[in-house]
Amino acid sequence: MVGKTKRFSLAGAGGSILVTFFALLCVAPLVYMVLMSFTQLRTLYIRLEDITFNLQNYYIIIFKNSFGRALLNSIIVAVLSCVWTDLVCAMAAYGFEKKPVPGKEKLFKVYLATMMIPSQVTLIPLFLIMRQIGWLNSYAALVVPMAGAFGCFMLRQFMKNVDDVFIEAAQIDGCPEPLIFLRVVLPLVQPALISLTIFTFVSAWNSFIWPLVVNTNTQMYTFPIALSLLDSQHDTNYGLTMAAAAASFVIPFAMYVGMQEQFVEGIALGGVKG
Amino acid sequence: MKKSKLTRDGRQAIYGMLYILPSFLIIMVFCIISIALAAYFSFTNYNLYNAPEFVGLNNYVNVFKSGTFYAALTNTVKYVIVVVPLQTILALLLAVFIAEKMRNRYGSFLRSVIFIPFIVSSIAASAVWKVIFKTKGGILNVALGLFGIDEVNWLGAKTLAFVCVCIVTIWKNVGYYMVIYYAGVMGISLEQKEAAIVDGANAWQRFWRITLPSLKPITYMIITLGVISSFQIFDIVYQLTGGGPGTSTITLAYMVYTYAFSNQKLGYASAIAMVLLVIVLLIHWIQNAFFKEKE
């Protein structure tokens, strides 16, 4: 199991076992969640024979009338958020890190400060702003604010590692500025971009309160909101709760598995050039 | 703008501004104005429905008179002190070990697996963990029972409930930070490492002399993000413990929430948030000084 160029070592093997054990701990709750989702339990005392592998809970989720629309909304919002955030934040990070903009460090401190206020308190002001500019019930209200300071900060940290030599070489070649950004800078920070994409996708997908508040029209409901309507205050169907949790997890999981290949490639690319 | 006399630096500066502009507008409109409004509300008795009336420092005075505030502040600080170092060190060790010793399919498989909890929404994660941690009938206590261990009152004892919140946070975040670290480790140039190997440095020395210093910008980022997000811990507390038992897991963001939405005291809630902002800024400033010193 150890890489073929490396010699076998006891520490390495012990470490591998530890890492494997840790990975098991990480997925155990999720395995439990999936197993529970195949039950109709209203009690916690789960027995093996309760796990019937019938799909009734999933059937309920899929055939709820708002399911298709909510899924589509969530996918649109998550994909647009990723593209938008990557673009806006990469541009800003490049500007901040590689360009001699006067006062940029001060501005960047302001950026950081914007991350330090809990969202519970900016929810209402943000809502007022959206209302003022007429963005309620729009994808824009869900997508545009996603490109916040977090992405800029993260990409900038990675851009510190990008050697100016590549950029200067392109400039000397007379490469136009937008092309330098697209062809030289973006590929160099690809692993970071992919990390940011995953982060953005996951937060856009899992976001609950903001989409609930900003949409007054049920046609704009996202997937987690549609799922939360399954809860009743008067009855806990643990099976259904877990199935809903599992359903909300499937799409980001699929997208992560899909990105995995690019992720590895991106790192390889970065490794060669960096 | 298109004056031909611009120096090279001037032109670059303009390009830079253009690059920053879209992001700048978003931050201005959606973040700065929101925060400015919140700051303004903190000096008023704003309750969402009536025009805000100025009340001076009243909200701040009341915040500092509240015992719950100090409990929430202590918990929040404790939480940051426990979670941030643990998740950072764990992420670093995992990333470096997998990158150096397990650079194969199995290693990348494990890396993917450890990342998975990050994808789960806080709501779903807390729902699952809440069921796992149940004192009566929870799977964890049932499993411990098989080893003859007595039922543990996970979410019903002060320290344990706090530990549970920390466990769930670390479980959820460590994979993400590990992946960021991993990308960083892969970015360290091979020449540097090979030079160190030629020098006869062992794995441990290489870690201290090459890997760690090269990862400094990333460590800085991970600690900064960790501190900021830990200070705002809300979802997991809200879902898992509701701030209890007693005040053992109540946090500042949880207090902000209670006052803003259950009681519509947005003025008071904003004042708590502003105090939180000042504390985080202060800590960030200390952290920066610390990182500079190490340079």
Next chain:
Amino acid sequence: MKKGFAILFAVFMLVSVLAGCAGDASSTAPPASTPAPGSESTAEPAEPATGGVVKVWLPPYKGGDAEYTDEDFWNDMFDKFEQENNCTVEVTVLPWSGYDEKVATGLTSGEGPDVVYLGSFYDLAVAGALEPLDAYFSAEEKDNYIYWDMGFVAGDQYVLPMMVGNANVLYCNMDILAEADLTEVPKTWDDLISYSKAIEASGANVTYPFMQPWGNPSGKSACMTSFLPYFWQAGGEFLNADGNPNLDSDAGRTTLEFLKSLLDEGVFDDTIVAATDPADMFRNGETAMVILSSGTARSITEAGINWDFATLEGPNGDKGIWVAGDSLAVPANGANKEMAVKAMKYMTSAEVMDAFHEQIFSMPNITKDATHVDDERFADLYENQTADFHPWPFFENSDAFYDTLFKNIQSMYMGDMTVEGVIENTMSEYMTSIG
């Protein structure tokens, strides 16, 4: 001090124009203070219905695994109303989680509902966010509503009680009681403790003989079922003359001493501060006695539990039963208030509520002309014991108060706080929070 606000908004308007966004230049006033009148209905001429659009917001009462959901129900019910009034009703069923945030922003913005379901409404009423309803109802109509008076809060009739009268009683699993040779339901506080001991002694396979949800993440709902009823049974009046909670009183002490004795006498141990889901535990036979609403009876019967219920009395024979008062309200900034009240009357009519109680959730009737029959075991309760019914006490910042009280009682159960400590700390936090 509106100037600062105006400046902020001026800055914001400037930026929004710069960003190329179409802001409504005519409404520079802060939206919080002046709801844009009629902006909603003019902006969206959905259908040329003369009665306009009525937006109704409600939470779901049926679980999502139901064949026929709340949304289906209300949409079907409103068909007739829409035809009769030539209007459009948009029903929005909102999840329980996030309901407060949604209502807060909805009512602030003027983008919100015309009719809204509210669990707690005191702070909204005080803030002037709700339309007084008195003038919209005739004397006969008021008389027909059994719980009309419960909607009188903060000096006016701000809400119309709807999901109401759902009394919280002590359910007993008679099979488990029988194993302990107990054939009758407990009547007093002392009974509760001696019954619990007898059930423990009988070796019954229960988690707790009597359970209280002190691990409920919502302090408010835990206090509803597990603090207030005992306070009333101790002979207390929860609000004093100033309208503040009367916790620092004999009744408050007696109640807290009793709650503490449940732990000291071994009815439950300190794991109770993590205990949740009383209804599930009772339906599963994991507890023998629990306080739940009468509406839960149907699901308990369906779960095959042989149950009976009791209403407890305190040391001096006082009774006290908590009844929820979830209500409908019309936001003061609504665009179509006349039609909203009409829709509200329709929703609470005997015809609609009978259907609701049959098909969605069983509760006592709210009007005199309604015919739904709840579980007949409750007939006596609703006919002869309503004098013991107490609605939810309303006062400023009540949610924060209950949250603090709840957390302090948890501390008491963990041995960190005395009864006096609970009273002192809760009251001083409360006084601070109302400023």
